[in-house]
Amino acid sequence: xxxxxxxxNLYLHTYSxxxxxxxNPSYDVFSFxxxxxxxxxxGVCISANDPNYRHLxxxxxxxxxxxxxxxxxxxxxxxIDTSGTEPDHLTIMLQVAKSIGASKLRTxxxxxxxxxxxxxxxxxxxxxxxxxxxxxxxxxxxENHEVFTGPEIVxxxxxxxxxxxxxxxxxGNSQMVLEDPLECxxxxxxxxxxxxxxxxxxxxxxxxxxxELSVLGVPVGDGFLPIMETTRSLLEAGCNNIVFExxxxxxxxxxxxxxxxxxxxLLGKTSFQFAQNPHSNxxxxxxxxxxxxxxRLIELENAMHQRTLTWLRSEFAKEGWL
Numbered sequence: 001x002x003x004x005x006x007x008x009n010l011y012l013h014t015y016s017x018x019x020x021x022x023x024n025p026s027y028d029v030f031s032f033x034x035x036x037x038x039x040x041x042x043g044v045c046i047s048a049n050d051p052n053y054r055h056l057x058x059x060x061x062x063x064x065x066x067x068x069x070x071x072x073x074x075x076x077x078x079x080i081d082t083s084g085t086e087p088d089h090l091t092i093m094l095q096v097a098k099s100i101g102a103s104k105l106r107t108x109x110x111x112x113x114x115x116x117x118x119x120x121x122x123x124x125x126x127x128x129x130x131x132x133x134x135x136x137x138x139x140x141x142x143e144n145h146e147v148f149t150g151p152e153i154v155x156x157x158x159x160x161x162x163x164x165x166x167x168x169x170x171x172g173n174s175q176m177v178l179e180d181p182l183e184c185x186x187x188x189x190x191x192x193x194x195x196x197x198x199x200x201x202x203x204x205x206x207x208x209x210x211x212e213l214s215v216l217g218v219p220v221g222d223g224f225l226p227i228m229e230t231t232r233s234l235l236e237a238g239c240n241n242i243v244f245e246x247x248x249x250x251x252x253x254x255x256x257x258x259x260x261x262x263x264x265x266l267l268g269k270t271s272f273q274f275a276q277n278p279h280s281n282x283x284x285x286x287x288x289x290x291x292x293x294x295x296r297l298i299e300l301e302n303a304m305h306q307r308t309l310t311w312l313r314s315e316f317a318k319e320g321w322l
Contacts, residue, residue, distance in 0.1 A: 008235065008321045009077060011043040012036040013196070013245035014055040019301040021055050023294040029055055033070045039309065043077030045106075045243045048096060056080075056100070064099035071101055079104040079194065079243070083145075085111075085125040087132070094136050104193060104241075105138055106168050108145035115152055123159035130162035141168035141193050146176035146252055150187030157191050167191040169234065172200040172225050172271070175215045176252050178263035181271050185230060189237035197231070197312075198247040199223030201275040201285070202267065209287060213254045213267075216275065217247025219304045221311040222284045224273045228315060235321070244312065248304045249286030 017035070020027040029046065032055070036044045046067075047054045057063055071078050080102045082093045090107060097105045111118050126140070133140050142165065144153050153167055169192040174184035199220040205213050220227060231242060266272045278285045283300055292300070316322045 007240060008316070009042040009241045010316075010322070011045045011077065011079065011194075011241065011243040012039065012041040013045040013243050014047045015250075016244060016246040016248075016305060017301060018055075019294075019297045024298055029057055029067060030070050033067070033074060033076065037074035037076060041076070041244070043079070043241075044071065045079045045081065045245070046100070046102075047081045048093065049081045049083050053096070056096075061099070064096065068099065068101040077241075078102040079106060079141075079241075081106045083108050083110055085109055085122050085129075085142075087125055087128040090125075090129050090140065091132055094133060094138050094140075097138050098136055103138060104141055105133075106141045106143055106194070108143045109147055115148065118147065119152055119155050119159070122156045126156065126160040126162070126165045130160055130165050133164040134162070138164075139193055140165050142166070143168040143196070144170055144173050144184060144188065146173050146255070149177055149179045150174065150184035154187050154191060166193040168194050168196065169239070170196040171198050171227065171230050172215065172217075172247075175200060175202070175254070175272065177255050177258040178266055179258075180266060181225060181230065182233075185233055189233055189239065192234065192237065192239040194241040194243055195230075195234050195239060196243050196245040197227065198245050199225050199227065199308075200247075200271070201278075202272050203251070203278060203287070204274050207275065207278045207287075208251075210253075213259075215252050215254065216278075216285065216287065217250035218275075218284045219248055219308040219311075220244075220246055221308055221315075224271050226271065227312075228319070231316075231321070232319070244309070246305060246308055248284075248301060248308075249289050251287065 048056045053059050080097050167188050169188045174181050199218050200215050200223045203214045203216050205211050208214050
């Protein structure tokens with residue numbers, strides 16, 4: 001790593017252990033924070049992405065100080081996640097972020113409409129929010145979450161023009177709009193404050209539970225995303241916050257409105273290669289999680305977490321990133 005490249009901060013995302021957090025009564029956000037520290041992560045990213053603040057455990061204000069203290073005890077960095085760009089909602093979530101000691105807040109749009117309409121509305125929202133985020137000293141990160149292409153994300157950020165409204169690059173989410181992840185990265189890297197590291201395979205319609213062309217999260221190292229090339233490009237662009245978000249078993253449909261003869265040419269190539277034998281006993285392909293017991297899902301998640309973390313640390317160490 002060049003001397004000018006900043007140290008890589010590796011965060012652990014709660015989504016990597018979502019089955020533990022939702023199905024294991026003895027595992028909670030404090031267990032997660034302790035595990036992140038024990039596994040030598042530099043920070044944690046905690047999802048608060050639903051009306052009950054998901055992995056924070058609830059919306060009551062008394063919950064936040066103990067979480068902040070546990071994070072502080074382990075000397076960890078912290079970000080949190082939400083969704084939606086409405087200024088009133090994000091102002092509340094900025095307050096939650098501040099309460100638990102988070103320095104950054106991730107979000108994405110939940111509006112419906114054409115890409116141009118969505119870009120315009122999101123710019124309006126973020127222009128209202130930018131001075132609030134600046135006053136609170138917390139950066140808001142806009143993610144390419146299955147809706148926008150990289151250039152469309154950049155249009156939003158350039159339209160807002162605030163250092164407190166930046167980007168979060170996701171290693172694979174551009175596939176849902178049939179945009180090559182590396183092409184998306186070219187647009188987003190200069191604006192990105194953080195990134196979600198994951199791995200994907202494509203699922204043919206005939207192999208999919210609902211007959212749809214879709215993207216499936218697999219253990220990092222088992223899929224076709226260019227993990228190392230992407231990470232290197234992010235670091236060279238100055239984005240040194242990498243969030244390990246093992247999306248094992250997450251499936252999302254490719255957006256029908258983004259399918260056209262040109263974009264469909266990507267299928268089967270490079271990052272868009274299809275899963276082989278997805279219905280075999282290869283447990284890397286969790287296409288039907290509902291068929292497993294809670295106990296087995298937790299076992300699988302823990303096994304995949306450890307396997308993929310071992311792979312990631314080994315590969316990153318070879319590059320001198322850890």
